[in-house]
Amino acid sequence: MFNKLRIGKKGENIIFGTFVLLYIGWCVNSPDMNIESLKSVLTIGLSVGIIYGLVALGISLIYTGLDVVNFSHGEFFMIGAFAGLTMFNLLGNQDWIFNIFPDAYGWIIYVVCLFTAFVSMGLFGVFIERVFLRPLTKKGGGYTVAGMGIIICGFGLSVVLINVAYLIWNPVAKPFPAELGLPMEIGGLFLPITYIWMIVVGLSVAAGLWFFLNKTKMGLGIRAVAYSKDVSNLVGINVPLYISIIFGIACAIAGIGGTLVGPTYQVVVFMGYIILMKAFAAAVVGGFGNLPGAIVGGFTVGIFETASSFYISGSHKDLYAFLLMIVVLMIKPTGFFGVQVKMKA
Amino acid sequence: MLKINQLISGYGSVQILNGANMKVEKQSIVALLGGNGTGKSTILRAASGLIRSWKGTIEFDGEQIQNLPAHEIVGRGLVQVTQGKDVFPAMSVTENLKLGGFILKSKQQLLDNLEKVYNYFPRLNERKDQLAATLSGGELQMLCIGRGLMSNPKMIMLDEPSAALAPQIVLDIFKNINRIRQDGLTVLVVEQNVRMALLLADYGYVIKDGVINVEGDSKKLMYDESVKESYLGGTKANV
Numbered sequence: 001m002f003n004k005l006r007i008g009k010k011g012e013n014i015i016f017g018t019f020v021l022l023y024i025g026w027c028v029n030s031p032d033m034n035i036e037s038l039k040s041v042l043t044i045g046l047s048v049g050i051i052y053g054l055v056a057l058g059i060s061l062i063y064t065g066l067d068v069v070n071f072s073h074g075e076f077f078m079i080g081a082f083a084g085l086t087m088f089n090l091l092g093n094q095d096w097i098f099n100i101f102p103d104a105y106g107w108i109i110y111v112v113c114l115f116t117a118f119v120s121m122g123l124f125g126v127f128i129e130r131v132f133l134r135p136l137t138k139k140g141g142g143y144t145v146a147g148m149g150i151i152i153c154g155f156g157l158s159v160v161l162i163n164v165a166y167l168i169w170n171p172v173a174k175p176f177p178a179e180l181g182l183p184m185e186i187g188g189l190f191l192p193i194t195y196i197w198m199i200v201v202g203l204s205v206a207a208g209l210w211f212f213l214n215k216t217k218m219g220l221g222i223r224a225v226a227y228s229k230d231v232s233n234l235v236g237i238n239v240p241l242y243i244s245i246i247f248g249i250a251c252a253i254a255g256i257g258g259t260l261v262g263p264t265y266q267v268v269v270f271m272g273y274i275i276l277m278k279a280f281a282a283a284v285v286g287g288f289g290n291l292p293g294a295i296v297g298g299f300t301v302g303i304f305e306t307a308s309s310f311y312i313s314g315s316h317k318d319l320y321a322f323l324l325m326i327v328v329l330m331i332k333p334t335g336f337f338g339v340q341v342k343m344k345a
Numbered sequence: 346m347l348k349i350n351q352l353i354s355g356y357g358s359v360q361i362l363n364g365a366n367m368k369v370e371k372q373s374i375v376a377l378l379g380g381n382g383t384g385k386s387t388i389l390r391a392a393s394g395l396i397r398s399w400k401g402t403i404e405f406d407g408e409q410i411q412n413l414p415a416h417e418i419v420g421r422g423l424v425q426v427t428q429g430k431d432v433f434p435a436m437s438v439t440e441n442l443k444l445g446g447f448i449l450k451s452k453q454q455l456l457d458n459l460e461k462v463y464n465y466f467p468r469l470n471e472r473k474d475q476l477a478a479t480l481s482g483g484e485l486q487m488l489c490i491g492r493g494l495m496s497n498p499k500m501i502m503l504d505e506p507s508a509a510l511a512p513q514i515v516l517d518i519f520k521n522i523n524r525i526r527q528d529g530l531t532v533l534v535v536e537q538n539v540r541m542a543l544l545l546a547d548y549g550y551v552i553k554d555g556v557i558n559v560e561g562d563s564k565k566l567m568y569d570e571s572v573k574e575s576y577l578g579g580t581k582a583n584v
Binding site for chain 1: 393394395414415416424427431432433434435440443447448495496
């Protein structure tokens with residue numbers, strides 16, 4: 001009976017489209033529906049979505065490159081936020097920066113913070129991979145799905161990293177008072193500038209990653225390693241080094257995501273967990289292992305979540321991402337872009 | 346050029362090679378023959394560093410290379426072209442070839458080599474912007490060999506270049522292997538297609554149960570009774 005439910009691609013799309021239409025209909029019927037609320041739903045959804053997208057990008061990158069799901073990725077996001085915040089506190093009361101750039105003071109400090117988070121989390125990711133994950137690959141399984149040890153290690157690492165962060169920064173939520181300027185008016189809507197920053201920086205990072213992967217020699221090597229470690233070895237790519245690079249880049253992107261979220265919400269030790277879960281949902285929705293899919297999935301989860309909490313019920317905000325994931329897995333298990341290039345027989 | 350001495354190796358705890366000896370002279374074509382599961386591919390995988398050598402030595406160009414990381418062996422000029430037409434399906438033909446020249450430092454060298462490979466295999470030039478996934482079996486094999494040539498190797502090891510190909514294409518590929526040798530490379534070719542391989546090669550080795558069973562001049566080997574028996578099962582069906 002269930003075999004009959006396995007329908008072709010076209011059928012999947014029709015059923016999924018029906019669901020989308022039903023959902024839109026539900027939202028339109030809501031008493032809160034008007035053009036103003038729609039505008040804010042879209043901007044908030046997009047800005048939250050790009051954060052989910054960035055973390056999902058890292059999860060997908062590690063999944064394609066190392067063939068394991070990194071369950072400690074949320075903690076890299078959290079520590080990245082703390083790295084940015086630490087840099088911000090260091091620079092925050094330096095008068096000489098203010099004297100040199102009186103106008104763009106806040107922006108320059110913030111960009112330095114983003115850069116710090118990127119670099120420090122990149123190095124930290126390489127360190128974690130080399131010290132904690134690499135020895136596990138020697139005991140069998142390697143970087144394959146069979147390498148269950150690495151997945152379990154990811155859970156353990158998550159707990160350890162949270163507790164280390166707890167020791168260093170204590171569990172009090174900290175504000176990240178970046179001075180980025182006054183709210184901006186876009187289409188009659190006053191938006192905190194941090195939302196715009198999130199979308200702009202997030203999309204630039206995604207575009208930068210695309211350029212890096214597709215136009216540079218190192219990116220070519222990364223794509224090769226992601227497809228096959230053996231063949232990459234045979235063309236002379238230093239595979240262990242490239243695996244470290246992949247892990248480092250994924251963590252660096254998560255770090256940027258953390259610093260981007262900081263000024264809008266707050267920086268707290270436990271912020272990584274829920275982001276990991278939602279980014280996971282975003283990666284599944286976009287097609288697991290597909291990089292543009294991760295960003296699109298992030299936007300979809302972000303908008304769906306914001307719209308649902310606006311129009312349906314705000315008290316179950318964290319539920320919607322997983323609801324969407326379940327619906328996508330039921331109807332379109334490959335996600336939006338989860339198409340693999342098959343070899344011609 | 347390549348000298349394998351008492352090589353013992355295998356996968357996990359399963360020992361496949363039980364002390365294989367072989368030697369490949371410079372600018373020659375050597376055929377390594379044997380049935381399924383006799384350790385032909387294992388020798389190549391050990392030589393190119395994909396698996397560890399447990400015992401014995403592998404000497405390339407006068408230096409011992411056993412248990413070096415695979416990418417360093419490629420850097421020294423020993424390249425393996427794998428069985429099963431392992432290309433990167435989601436990349437274009439040109440990108441696949443450029444990956445072959447990954448260890449090259451200069452861009453000009455890369456372009457020169459690309460030109461050289463297109464010269465060997467004009468079919469690849471016609472399809473250079475296509476995804477590798479859309480190529481036919483023969484074109485895939487050409488792409489694999491071309492990718493192996495991209496890094497300026499001194500010696501190239503081919504793992505069953507004729508597997509699952511039409512006779513006409515096999516002939517074409519073997520002609521090109523001969524051309525590669527004439528341009529100064531050393532070739533080690535692992536084959537199941539005995540007749541073709543021995544026609545092409547100067548010298549042949551027959552491997553059985555992880556040791557070299559018979560060796561000799563390829564013309565002699567072709568009429569050797571023990572080869573026919575141990576390898577062709579006593580019939581001439583494959584000849």
